Amino acid sequence: MDTQERILIIEDSEEIITFLTDSILHPSGYQTLVSRDGQEGLRRALEERPDLILLDLNLPRMTGMEVLTVLHKRGSDIPVILMTFYGSEEIAVEAFRLGVKNYIVKPFKSQEVLEAIEGALAEGRLRQEKERLTEELMRANRQLEQRVRELTMLYDITQAMARLMDLETLLSRLVEAAVFLSKADEGILFLIDEETGELCLRSAKGVGEKYARGLRLRVEDSLIGKVVQTGEPLRIASPEDRLELKVKTGYLVSSLLYVPLKLRDEILGVLGVSNRVSDRAFTSADQHRLNILADHAVIALENARLYEGEQRRAFQLAMTSHLSRRITSILDVDALLSEVVELLKENLGYYYAQILLRDGPDHVVMREGTGEIGHSIRESLFRAPIDDQTIVGWAANNAEALCVNDVQPEPRFRPHELLPDTLAQLAVPLRVGKEVIGVLDIHSDQKNAFDDDDEIILQMLGDQTAVAIQNAASYERVRKQAEELSTLTEIGTAITSALDEDEILKRVMTGINEILRVEAGSLLLIDEAAKELEFKITLHGRAEKLAPVRLQLGQGIAGWVAEHGEPLLVDDVREDPRHDSQIAETIGFEARSILCVPLQVKDRVIGVVELINKLGKGLDTRFTLDDLEMLTALAAPVALALENATLYGITAGQISEAWRQTLTSMSEYAREPLKVFATSTYALKAGVEGGTISCVDDTLGELLNSMERRIEQMASLTEILSALASPDSTAQDWESLQRRFEKLKAKYAS
Incomplete structure (x- = not known):
């Protein structure tokens, strides 16, 4: 022995x-x-x-x-x-x-x-x-998990293709999927030209741009044509046949796999993959996956050619579940997120569920979670990097679900002190097309809590939630835009009818604070003689402390904006060397973020508007580019109104012209957002009436009717403003338009 x-x-x-x-x-x-x-x-x-x-x-x-x-x-x-x-x-x-x-x-x-x-x-x-048997079992489990991932991935790919109605995009995605599923070096897709009977290369990956453009093959003398003639897949895997394959394909490959795109008894084309660099031979499993992919692809191709939007809508309706129907009628993002996580906990009994949304290119931030634990984690502004180091980050980075049925040995698992009982975790990307907008993160206090069906169902819900989030966010932007437009119109009407500087300043700052809720704000004008900025009006007090304060041009954020005539958005003043902390110390106020825009008249800066520390919760406390754009747009008519007040008394004709310029500016500014708001409103209403947007009660319809009424009001106001700004208007016209304006206010007073 x-x-x-x-x-x-x-x-x-x-x-x-x-x-x-x-x-x-x-x-x-x-x-x-x-x-x-x-x-x-x-x-x-x-x-x-x-x-x-x-x-x-x-x-x-x-x-x-x-x-x-x-x-x-x-x-x-x-x-x-x-x-x-x-x-x-x-x-x-x-x-x-x-x-x-x-x-x-x-x-x-x-x-x-x-x-x-x-x-x-x-x-x-x-x-x-025992260790050997354990290792074999683990290897078998890994193979099974890999198989599950492949099948799930194949399902996701085929379902995604079924939603694509653009033919070129569909063909490109199909080739990418074939290359990915078979781990091939390159892929091609030929469709039969019905007129000539030739095979036309419609999409390719990895074979070179020159080869991919306009290549046409005859069915009689090509390997791809052989697949068309027989209707059967072709798999050649012998490295020694490399030279022969070069002759028959036109380029050097070591192995290839072609499958027919067959709808019933009709061959539509051929999907193929090949290895040029790698010596890896394609297996029967590769062929099986490509056959499944091809079977689904031909359906998608037929849909794209014949049915377009109708087939896509049918697919979406078929995939809509009870949970998805409940969330599609919610147009408030926060309410939507809360509804989703609570539904998951209540109906599926998970230990904890949360939704994280993308915050910039590198992170997702927690926006909603179940119970008091979720509230505490949200208040801590929990963020996760988008990388492969965490379960959530991996799902966001790879746009795929990641299921971990035992978190203890998982290196990507990150325990949280508020979730000590987590034993299994499933992270599902929230996808809209190719874009990942967040992650649905599910925790269980049981090992092996998730099976294949759970992953598929939750991915479906995740996709539906992503669309609902995007719709709700779009609606919120439109609603906010409408409110801002209404306030801006009111501000414009108010300041153009006032020629007293103090009255203009008061109305401007009050209106700005209605749109952008801030902790502090001020309007400063340049003293031309002293070349200094003087505080004219402030929000929320502090006027007495700031009254004697004057800023040199270039001093602090406001001084820099006044000197350069450019707006500034500073997320963290501690990181900006232009910030002057002495002013904050003088009035006992800590600035965290600042939004400042110049007041300009014909390229001449006459002052600045400065807003400090946006009010809100979580990420809503940061100024956005939309805020900057809105304040910049408002600054132009404000500056003109202030200039009008300065010029008051010079000549009536000059003042009249200034009024008209201001009104024209306000009217033109109002037109484009009004168009956007109207288009969005009609689209939402058409979606509800046509059945493409789910709604469980009459709330959404009533809201849309109210929005239409608001559009009519603003449209009438814009028409009056345009008439007032006309250079041909007379005093009688002004009186008539004033009466129209009073009637308009009375009509929409309720």
Whole structure:
């Protein structure tokens, strides 16, 4: 018997060593290692990891008990058989507590030694067999998980293709999917030209732009044509056929796989993949996946050609579930997110659910979670990087669901102190087309809580939620735009009818604060004589403290804007060297973020409007580019109105012209947002009436009717403003338009 198992003998007696090696161990097929003192034996035990140790108690340099003690402290699992003389059994009993498997008494017999060795090694063999079986099971599980991921991925791809109605986009995605699923170097897709009967290359990946453009093949003399003729897949996997494949395909490949695109009995084209760099041969599994892909692809192709939007709508309606129907009628993003996570917890019984939305290119931020735990995590502004280091980050980065049914060994799992009972986690990307807008993150307090159906269902819900979020966000932008437009129109009407500077300043700042709720704000005008900025009006007090303060041009954020005539949006003033903290210290106010725009008349800066610390919660406390655009647009008529007030008394004709310019500016500014608002409103209403937007009650319809009424009001107001701004208007016209304006206000007073 040759076991190849190694036994370390730690013994200082040459006679015993010789007896053990020559008479017992070698004849029995064991390999031996020999150390003649305790220190050397310990070193070899730790470094060489033998299968068994035969250890003498009495050794030079380090006793057997000392060796056992060190091995025990190091956590060694090497079985040890103690060799002892008569009278030292008590020591042997002590040694058992240090992990000794057996002991033999000197002098010993061969059979006695072999039985002790076999008994000690049997346990190790069982452990190794268990480890081997465990590894095989884990490998099988990994293969199964990979298979599940592939099937899920294939499902996602085919469903995504079914939603594509643009033919060119569909063909491109189909080739990309084929290359991805088969791990190929390149892919091609040929469609049959119905007029010529030739195969026309419609999409390619990895074969070169020159090759991809306009290539046409005859069915009779090409490998791809053979697939068309037979209607069967073609798989060539022999590297030695590389040269022949070059002749038949026009470029050098080591293996290829072509499958027909067949709808019923009609061949529409051929989908193919090949390996040019890699020597990997395509397998029957690759062929099976591409066949499934092709079967679904032809349906998508037919839909794109024949049914377009009707087939897409049918697919969407078929996939709509009970949960998705409930969320599609919600047009408030916060309410929508809360509804989704609570539905998941209530209906599916998960331990915890949360939704994170993209915040910039590199992070997702938690926006809603279940219960008090979710509230606490949201208030902490929890963020996760979009990378492969966390479960949530991986799902966002790869646009794929990531299911972890046992989080303990998962390196990407990040425990949270408020979620101590999480044992399984599923992260589903929220996707709109190719864009990932966030992640649906589900936690369970049970291992193996998620199966394939859960992942598919939650991905469907995630996709539907992503669309609903996008719709709600779009609606919120339109609604906010309408409110801003209404306020801006009111501000414009107010300031153009006032020629008192203080009255203009008061109306402007009040109106701005209605649109952009801020902690503090001020309007500063340039003293031309002193070349300084003077605080004219402030929001929320502090006027007395700021009244004596003057800023040099270039001093602080406001001074910089006044000097350069450019707007500024500063998210964190601590990071901006232009910020002057002395002013904040003077009035006892801490600025965190600032939005500042110049007041200009014909390229001449006459002052600035500065807003500090936007009010809100979470991410809503940051100024946005929309805020900057709105304030910049408002600054022009405000500056003109202030200039009008300055010029008041010069000539009536000059003032009249200034009024007209202001009104024209306000009217033109109102037109475009009004068009956007109207288009969005009619689209929403058409969606509800046509059944493409779900609505569980009359609330949405009433809201849309109200929005239409608001549009009519603003349209009438815009018409009046345009007439007032006309250079041909007379005093009688002004009186008539004023009466129209009063009637308009009375009509919409309710």
